[in-house]
Amino acid sequence: MTVVATKAGHGIGTSPVRPDGILKVTGEFAFSSDLWADRMLWGATLRSPHPRARIRGIDLTGALALPGVHAVLTAEDVPGAKHYGLEHRDQPVLAMGQVRYAGEPVAIVAADHPETARRAAAAIAVDYEVLAPIVDSEAALDPAAERVHEGGNLLRHVPIRKGPQDATAPVVVTGEYEVGMQDQAFLGPESGLAIPAEDGGVDLFIATQWLHGDLGQVAACLGLPPDKVRLSLAGVGGAFGGREDVSMQVHACMLALHTGRPVKMVYSREESFHGHVHRHPARLRYEHGADADGRLVYVKARIVLDGGAYASTSMAVVANATTLGVGPYRVPSVTIDGYAVYTNNPPCGAMRGFGAVQACFAYESQMDRLADALGLDPVELRARNALEPGDTMPTGQVVSGPAPVAELLRRVQAAPPPGPVTDPRERPGGAANTTRGEGVRRGVGYGIGIKNVGFSEGFDDYSTARVRLEVVGGEAAAVVHTAAAEVGQGLVTVQAQIARTELGVEQVTVATADTSVGSAGSSSASRQTYVTGGAVKAACEAVRQEVLDRAGVPDGRLAGGRLLSAEGEVVADLAAVLGDRPVERTVEWRHRPTFPIDPRTGQGDAHVQYAFAAHRATVDVDVELGLVRVVEIATAQDVGRALHPQSVRGQIAGGTAQGLGLAVMEEIQVVDGLIRNPSFTDYLIPTMLDVPPMRIEVLELGDPEAPYGLRGVGEPPTISSTPAVVAAIRAATGLALRRVPVRPEHLTGT
Template identity: 90%
Template sequence: MTTTAVGTGTTAGIGTSPQRPDGTLKVTGEFAFSSDLWADRMLWGATLRSPHPRARIRGIDLTGALATPGVHAVLTADDVPGDKRYGLEHRDQPVLAIGEVRYAGEPVAVVAADHPETARRAAARITVDYEVLPPVVDSVAALDPSSDKVHESGNLLRHVPIRKGDQDVTAPVVVTGEYEVGMQDQAFLGPESGLAIPAEDGGVDLFIATQWLHGDLAQVVDCLGLPPGKVRLSLAGVGGAFGGREDVSMQVHACMLALHTGRPVKMVYSREESFYGHVHRHPARMWYEHGADEDGKLVYVKARVVLDGGAYASTSTAVVANATTLGVGPYRVPSVTVDGYAVYTNNPPCGAMRGFGAVQACFAYESQMDRLAEALGLDPVELRVRNAMEPGDTMPTGQVVEGPAPVAELLRRVRDLPPVTARDRAALGRSTLDLPDPRELPGGVANTTHGEGVRRGVGYGIGIKNVGFSEGFDDYSTARVRLEVVGGEPAVVVHTAAAEVGQGLVTVQAQIARTELGVEQVTVATADTSIGSAGSSSASRQTYVTGGAVKAACEAVRAEVLRRAGRADLVLTGGRLTDPDGQVVADLVDVLGDESIEQTVEWRHRPTFPLDPRTGQGDAHVQYAFAAHRATVDVDVELGLVRVVEIATAQDVGRALHPQSVRGQIAGGTAQGLGLAVMEEIQVVDGLIRNPSFTDYLIPTILDVPPMRIDVLELGDPEAPYGLRGIGEPPTISSTPAIVAAIRAATGLPLRRVPVRPEHLTGT
């Protein structure tokens, strides 16, 4: 997808909010997503999946599928031409099941046919002889040496110990708690889909909705047994991601079928299949102990965190590192003892999701801070402020917090933000507080509540999130910028492999080019693997890293322009070169002439380092981001119904490159945290997903999302391009504990599990 973003010189540069080039198309339904792809002579692919969470495969009979008219290929693990396993961090996941299935929904065979329904019917006619085995479904029990092993290597994927300060310290005030977070789905708009087209050189072109083109490429080429030059990936329209597209799903399957049949093959998952076809947020069980002195100053935190990674590794080893290194929150804690475990089970695989381990830990440590405030008789915000970290403090890993860390300020801001008034609500099309609309009461339009048993509560939460990849990962992005003359006017083309997944990255790249080169017309080329990697659109890193790469490439182009002009003190603005006094010296078109200027740059942030495997000490992270929330809820304590009335949030974004998008990201992340707090959970019973649809897996709608007050701070990070700070994930982290704290305040119940269900509030 090549997009041209046209502004008015530098007036559409950073710090402004130009219209997104894909915005109108998406709102009107005209945007082409990957599921809309089409090619001549195209076949359709379908997948046969295991109905069992654990079983041996004694035999596969393909006869029924092969005999189906219209079927062109039926492939199993025996047909995988290269490596038979893939994986982001550990190559432990079979392309197609090899002798055993380890979760319900694991791909066993793929089919290509001339019609999607034919492909699905043929897949259903494959007969698999399974020897069903008892699944390992309890993550804590899986750590017991006597447990059945999901993999021969054992069930422990990674243990991360964090040891800071005196390990034998005691405190006069101690609170303990056990907490649980359910499995959450990314619930993105567009299910997995893509189109693979065989090429004349024996390779394949794959048009795919993904978060990480080069991450996919590295796995696909190995599984196909082809050199990288013969596999080319281009980004197709992506309908959201939130971590669920970081892992390979149907990429290898579509390419195998295309190469086998010699025809284009398109695969599109149904919504139900999508629930099986991508990773989810790790369910977590956590045990915490906080010790403080009589003034409320934290003395120590001890914790044990167990994450259920499901059947395959995905990014579990990195997620558990985040959950532990960020596991005490944005607080000053002299003594830390944390053990984090990522565990294999026969549950659905889990991996990246917005917040990446920090979400689970934040629910636990913020719940603990509320319990500690209650034990001390302190206001919950005051307790947090007394312990808020500041620049120069050290993390549990020993890493010094550099740059702004406005933890106390964010807390005070959300506390002091005025509540939404009747006039505010009327402006938003909501009822006034004096005349309640049934839609504004717990239970919503069902009107099951009339207000008799409704109690109001207010709660707070604050979280911390790392930005970028960690622990020594070579985290960089590549950008190519070309300045040329088109139709007598200067124009810029920006090319990266960064995946636009809905976050507005295409717009930001154009804004940076306009700011640095002073040119109105900027085209952002389709992201593909013909250029060097940009890494994944995850970890709140793309604006930081790819933005940094585009900025650096533009600076290199500008330097060449000034060299040609013979003056290093000139400024590029509005397609002209001006001197320091603002006088026009030359037109950019005249300087360029018939020759374009092109520069390709790899850009890296400051390095990170692996954690010490014994103590968890090390400078593991690039940058930290913070957000705070205040939630107001109404709870019908008789019916167990919850209505989030209002949310206030404050977040330091470093520098708002596109202020409107920044506010949208904060609002969207907050809504996702709301979903985890009161409604979103994949129900897994004995390894089987019981609610793989949006009929039974509920996500917030416009009627569930309350008015929000958003307070944006811009405290520039001197290490980051333009001083920016990653913003996409922090709102999701602290909104959940704030909402649950508000429900506790309304009900007086401990509520140590999310999502909060009606039965948790009524005792039924």
């Protein structure tokens, strides 16, 4: 249980201290890797060194001979379904007959010491017939290409056809763009603890984004009914999409059930790079046509996402990339084809922005090229074409609620510019710079993006909340229980704020998220505050109404631990009304429905809600050395309603930093299917020295369809910050820069 210390007035719209905040800052927070159980064994995984190979044989003799080894398991030992997957169950629990990517699990080991487990895994001898990997996504689309899976290499084709398909325009710009593979780079590698239970089931304590998503897959692979597999959320060290997919969950449970002892698995950082999905690398080809005044006439695009060896969420990611593929703009004619493709590269799936990131880099680069061709200010061009309420998306869906696209752009444009850099340590290259700044040029760039909130295309997207109001120590207190994963976004605090607001109590306990309560869906798609917040609000309303009915005051309200009449007069103390009869309600809450898009035209009301963010980046570039320093970022975002203003600003700052990373440094280097930089020594992420000062402007325009009018916050800043930074580098250098991340050699021609 997490007891949230409360004070009067700490409801929605305030910023109470997060209960996990101080513990995380001081290093005292218990993450899943800190779990411990009596008689616990350690698990380890043997992974394929090859991106594509047939398995001719596996010799376990060397591993089994080591003292302290309790189990060595292969695909033959999987007790239930041999495959798992979020959307398409195509990924084997352990490799069966072949491996499709470097790092694919082949065997698992349990031993009484982690080093013994690692040595045992290394002692397993696998006879591989190495095959040439399929690593080029465009080549994989060729019907004559070798197949990664028997069904072919095309995972999904999403066509979008809106308006006349023969549109022409007097001003046309085209461009080809590329986005590299980005890692979520979360703090805590994959880890968890599985404990066998007396009923023949298993209890799994796991760092995940989706408890019930894991439950369905794990139970099926173990051959157990769902009620025999119980999942509880352990401390999560960040996620960003990388924990949506199953990693070591089934493996730890298999070993625990096989040995009859608790088994803990903790990935190393290098293993983590192979153990979770990444952002899809993308190739994008765009053509924009506009009239002489800069009004968009048509957009044509081809988007190819490399999904890697297994499906994960690639089919949904490519749908987002295409349905959001023209950006937050009015376009009467749209022709887009999006493809998600199997290769023998590492699997790719969910990452913050979920397809919208790749498309935004391309369409915003195109808007800058179009502005240049027309001789227009880039903000003015965007504002002329900005979506407004009542406009239609490429899918034909009407934009409802606020759509402050032009306003966000104007606000970041109007922000005061940063001054000149006087401290040499603040120049490109920092303290190690070898010049005095003679080759430094300054540039300013803009970007704006659009992101859907919540699951789409008819997915039954809901959350469940159980709320109990009772008397504790003579005072009314609330308990909130959901399966929503707190992954660092502050959801535990928000649930308590909602309960405090709706029930008028000071003490709120947020129970540990687990599968003993109904599903809350995934902590992804910027949806949890919207959907689980909506469920908690609805459950609180049901509890409140029962209390009011019990007191015979159906039109009253609860505040300050008291029951008030509609006129605000105190009717009774809430604890006295409750007595020894607590009130508990469980509610499933759904947002407005979505619908599948037409498979031929891409038309349909696919999304729940749209969110927008704009960025202005100011950069200094040393054009002689190819070094970049982001001097400042100004951003504006409509959040509908800020339930916890401090957390909202933190989400915007963090998302912006992640987009900055993709712009100038973050890329998993994959060569012939092999990851060449699986460490934070070689995979670079922004540090506090790389993240510039940020001017953050929060708009609260309110969505009438959403609880409290809120709008998803977490993903939009990641989407538009990348093209803004690159646009600023272009302005400083005059270079085309059609690939991210931008590297020094792209700036110097070396």
